[in-house]
Ligand SMILES: Cc1cc2nc3c(=O)[nH]c(=O)nc-3n(C[C@H](O)[C@H](O)[C@H](O)COP(=O)(O)OP(=O)(O)OC[C@H]3O[C@@H](n4cnc5c(N)ncnc54)[C@H](O)[C@@H]3O)c2cc1C
């Protein structure tokens with residue numbers, strides 16, 4: 001079906017980050033001739049988020065923000081970027097959105113790309129803590145950096161041992177901080193990887209001087225004269241000049257929910273990124289979407305998902321419907337280690353770990369559900385990552401005995417069944 | 419200024435100029451179709467894969483181990499594959515021709 005993409009049509013996008021910006025540029029590629037207006041409450045020209053906790057945070061010089069696209073590309077593609085503007089309401093009956101400054105913007109097509117915000121756990125005293133930060137946007141990274149530089153003792157406690165907490169720990173070590181990570185679960189990265197990987201990352205951080213502690217549930221923060229004392233439920237206490245909270249996110253679904261869109265663990269969309277409301281699409285971290293390969297609805301927090309859904313939505317808006325069908329992938333950089341993950345490991349009942357050439361820092365964990373390879377986590381091992389991706393996509397049956405045998409090098413045909 | 423020519427999958431040839439950053443960034447700035455640079459240039463995604471014209475291979479040079487590992491089993495690999503985010507824009511690569519991998 002040909003869609004009306006003509007000049008007088010307006011596509012409005014709420015959220016100008018990985019998802020929102022990519023849908024804007026993809027719309028032009030798909031032939032959208034009408035107006036494109038992008039809104040974000042963040043005042044910065046849209047940037048890559050992953051480096052915030054990685055390269056950007058640890059750089060001691062005034063390094064540049066990694067822009068998603070240079071400023072002039074918005075001009076040349078005729079994309080109107082409205083930064084520092086917050087949307088407070090979607091009115092789907094009158095096809096318009098309202099801004100916090102009282103102004104109104106009409107749309108013919110609307111894309112909700114509102115992402116997520118850090119979840120701040122209800123710990124007693126957390127609202128009065130000194131130098132407490134989350135890590136989601138440019139301002140957070142700048143504020144953490146400033147606080148570290150001006151702190152004499154540089155004692156940092158990171159609440160939460162997920163990938164953002166661990167990357168922040170690694171980067172702050174580079175800046176000379178004394179870092180303690182308090183994880184409530186019995187291991188770090190519990191939500192995203194197998195115990196083998198958690199063990200590897202615990203050791204890596206300990207070798208790099210991070211005090212990494214599991215089973216630590218913070219229940220109280222007491223602050224006086226700029227110094228925080230964190231109390232855990234096992235009666236241990238930790239002192240911090242600076243606290244970084246990294247315990248997960250809350251999806252920004254309120255706008256969509258108030259407009260009456262179907263919400264289910266995120267904004268529910270179909271395989272063309274359409275929401276339950278006509279002419280409204282949703283993409284990125286804020287969506288609950290169907291993954292054909294794993295045959296279930298999921299919510300993802302990743303650049304891959306934001307970019308791939310953006311392309312699908314842009315195509316659908318221009319009437320060239322393509323189904324969203326991607327294998328999730330993700331990466332994390334900590335010290336000299338690059339972790340690359342592909343697939344979804346949820347539901348696995350067996351893992352196979354390989355260490356190449358006796359080098360702990362080159363390993364991979366392969367997740368199986370019976371005979372099906374679900375996911376691969378690769379540490380400094382691009383080969384395992386790329387080959388794993390191909391095997392998962394093709395639902396390739398593998399010979400697990402061969403995969404376990406590290407004397408057999410990783411090759412296209414090494415692990416195939418005879 | 420360093421001149422680089424990209425040939426896209428639909429055989430369009432586009433010559434662009436730059437003097438800083440990496441080749442992926444230059445391609446994104448110039449809207450080269452097929453170069454996405456999704457990981458922001460940290461050798462994690464391979465959405466910046468190009469095939470160097472054989473005559474220019476010497477100028478460009480071979481990939482690092484990390485990059486070679488990402489390329490070895492890529493479905494689009496050739497003998498002249500590089501990840502363009504790992505190539506710096508410098509005088510040394512002036513005039514090279516890069517085909518977007520397909
Ligand atoms: C520190 C950090 C490191 C990360 N590292 C990795 C990594 O290594 N690899 C990876 O794949 N992913 C990583 N991620 C996750 C990745 O950044 C996200 O998945 C991605 O940013 C999602 O893009 P998005 O556009 O859907 O949402 P977001 O990036 O959350 O953007 C949503 C935007 O919407 C705006 N917005 C929301 N509500 C409103 C409103 N009412 N009015 C106006 N604007 C609004 C927000 O200001 C925000 O800019 C990382 C994230 C962080 C924070």
Ligand code: FES
Nearest residue numbers: 457461463464503
């Ligand atoms: S941009 Fe991701 S590998 Fe080059």
